Amino acid sequence: MPTFPRLVRNLLAVGVLSVLAGTAMAQPTGKAAKGRPRYTFAQKDAVSPYVKNVTKNTDEDQEVDGSFTRVGYRSYNDMLTEVEALRKLKDWADTTYQRRLAAIPPGGTLVVTIHRQGPQNTELSNLTLTVTAKDGKEVFAQTLAPGTGRFFGRDLYQAQRAIPFPKMDAQELNVSIRDAKLYQTFDYILALPVAQ
Template identity: 80%
Template sequence: MPTFSHFCRRLLALLVVSLFAAGAAHAQPTGKAAKGRKRYTFAQKDAVSPYVQNVTKNTDEEQDVDGSFTRLGYRSYTDLLTEVEALRKLKDWADTTYQRRVAAIPPGGVLLVTVHRQGPKGVELSNLTLTVTDKDGKEVLAQTLAPGGGRFMGRDLYQGQRLLPFPKMEPQELTVSIRDAKLYQTFDYILTLPKAQ
């Protein structure tokens, strides 16, 4: 026959187990973050960068709901060189200035990561990890973004941007994932590297 002390030990054990379960449930992401981001049936071309297609739904409407807009852009070496040449004509640079600007262009172009988040602390770029893989699943580039904040852009939304030099590669289709450690969300893209012109 169970005694009072036996009953108390069982009750205490039950309380401890329920506290651990409640703590574990509290540590898990909730709401939209727990479900993950919706994905398109077919990848959608990005409105700004012709080399990028969005796999994960990433619209201005979703930004209004949870402030988690993330955009990937790519500019090829040729695009950057064309821009520097146009600036040279516009600003009448000396040859040394022009040569210095051309030498500073990364041979593989650049990736531009743009995020909109709610609150000034939400834009901490070091929460983002960018991973690029080829069609065989081999990792080409993996980088945690350098720390930095953003600027206010209205309605408690802040924008942060980071340019990342990209390695020179043959024309191919790559998969890019940007993982936000704070939101527990991953934003996926397809990057099509152009042929050198």
């Protein structure tokens, strides 16, 4: 009879060790384990005037580990100006103009662009976008719809997605993109312009 408690104790010990070994193997390694380096002061984005980069995310990163991720923002007014210019340039019919005008989201759009190594890594459903206010309250969250990228150059592939953004008052928001495959989070500050 004394062997039964010993057997149970040994089985429990083996179970605990296997669980601990499994969690140790699932932990991210390399740059992902250390986290992305951050700027001391948020840097203005070269493409979008409304966005500032908090985490270091440069063109050199895409050459090293294929982890380039960029968020851009296009306001309603910017998109309206573009449609007006295209109407004059292309001499659209009124129905085409009305259709284009109706397609503009009232809050503008967030444009997510990623460069990854290999076509299987550009799966957009690996990305979760979360927007929070300065007080930490979640304003908007979305896991991107599935979609793959196209060849960008060398071994890099690019994927891009435009996400309609809800209409909000002018304010600064924190934007985080979590890549489930890379185990990395990319942080940005979005300064929403005054709506007209």
